Amino acid sequence: MELLAKLAKYRYGHFAQEIPGYHIAHKVFDSYGYNIEAIGVDKNGLMIEELKKTKAQIVYITPTHQYPTGATMPIANRLKLxxxxxxxxxxxxxxxxxxxxxxxxxxxxxxxxxxRGDNVVYLGTFAKALSPSIRVGYMVVPSWMMKLYKESYDAHFARVSLTTQLTLATFMKEGHWDRHIRRIRTLNKKKHQAMKEALKKHLGKSFTIVAQGAGLAILIVPTKKDFDWKRLQTLAENAHIKIYLAKERSGGEFEAVRLGFGGFRLEEIEVAVEAFADVWKSM
Ligand SMILES: Cc1ncc(COP(=O)(O)O)c(C=O)c1O
Structure with a gap:
């Protein structure tokens, strides 16, 4: 993301982002001195008409699975954008x-x-589907940006070691990646279902799901009004449970607890939800 912010700076200075949106994108582009616009999100993802009212020349989006609301941008909106x-x-x-x-x-x-032109940079990562600790991501950039990269960064070395890159390439070439993806899709679907069932069982009617069905987390909100989110976090911390609040990591007014299941084994999910339920019910 840093490299992208640096390269794009040769042409652009005005950046727009979905809000709520990925806090890291905001931090990085802000640190490179871009003017930043916050664009709202609805059930179809980024609100394109809002973007058009700004002077933004770059727009950062998570169209497949909007972070954090989970919205998917339909093809008509993709073409319009x-x-x-x-x-x-x-x-x-x-x-x-x-x-x-x-x-x-x-x-x-x-x-x-x-x-098929010069106007999109595609970002991918192995952080979710494989592991965040290997720190491997990739960009597919327009030809003008590649040219710029070659001219300006001929002394820039990738931070990912060659050993890691070659291991990953071999892993793919030998078909393990495809098998891995198929396996984790099935597993994640099971984990997702297990978390949903555990939430229903241990939290009863005290919550509503606001994002689910993809990725590695289910986002919930309480059914009761005037909820003290900070207190929830403190109570959870006292019980040695780390809580991620959507608003802290994505700005805007979108409030929800982000309950991740990616790092748990299937059989651990209910145990974790049960511990969380004790805190939740004490609110
Ligand atoms: C919206 C979004 N983009 C990208 C990433 C991956 O970033 P990285 O490859 O730097 O771990 C994440 C990880 O949480 C994310 O939530």
Missing amino acids: IDYMRSINGLIIEDDYDSELAYNNRPIPSLQGLD
């Missing part, structure tokens, strides 16, 4: 961080694939 960004000679940053993990939706073509 591409048309608009092309008309201003702007740049779309398509962060497709977890589409390999989708286990319910049918895939929609990426904006990068639909564009």
Whole structure:
């Protein structure tokens, strides 16, 4: 993301982002001195008409599985956004961080694939589908950006070691990656179902699910009003439970607890939800 912010700076200075949206994108582009616009999100993802009212030349989106609301941008909106960004000679940053993990939706073509031009950067990562600790991600960039990269960064070495890169390449070449993806899709679907069932069993009618069905988390909100989110976090911490609040990591007014299941084994999920339920019920 840093490299992208640096390269895009040669052409652009005005950045827009979905809000709520991925806090890291905001931090990085802010640190490179971009003007930043916050664009709202609805059930179809980024609100394109809002974007058009700004002077933004770059827009960062998570169209397949909006972070954190889970919205998917339909193909008509993808085409509309591409048309608009092309008309201003702007740049779309398509962060497709977890589409390999989708286990319910049918895939929609990426904006990068639909564009066939110079206006989209596609970002992928192995953080979700494989492991966050190997720190491997990739970008598919337009030719003008590749040229710029080669000219300006001929002394820039990737931070991912060659050993890791070659191991991953061999892993793919030998077919393990495809098998791995198929296996984790099935497993994640089971984990998702297990978490949903455990939530129903231990939290009863005290919650509503606001995002589910893809990725590695279920987001919930309480049914009762005037909920003290900070207190929930403190009580959880006292019980040695780490709680992720959507608002802290994505700005805006979207409030929810993000309950991740990716790091748990299937049989651990109910135990974890039960411990969380004790805290939740004490609110
Ligand atoms: C929206 C989004 N994009 C990208 C990433 C992956 O980032 P990285 O590859 O730096 O771990 C994440 C990880 O949580 C994410 O939530």
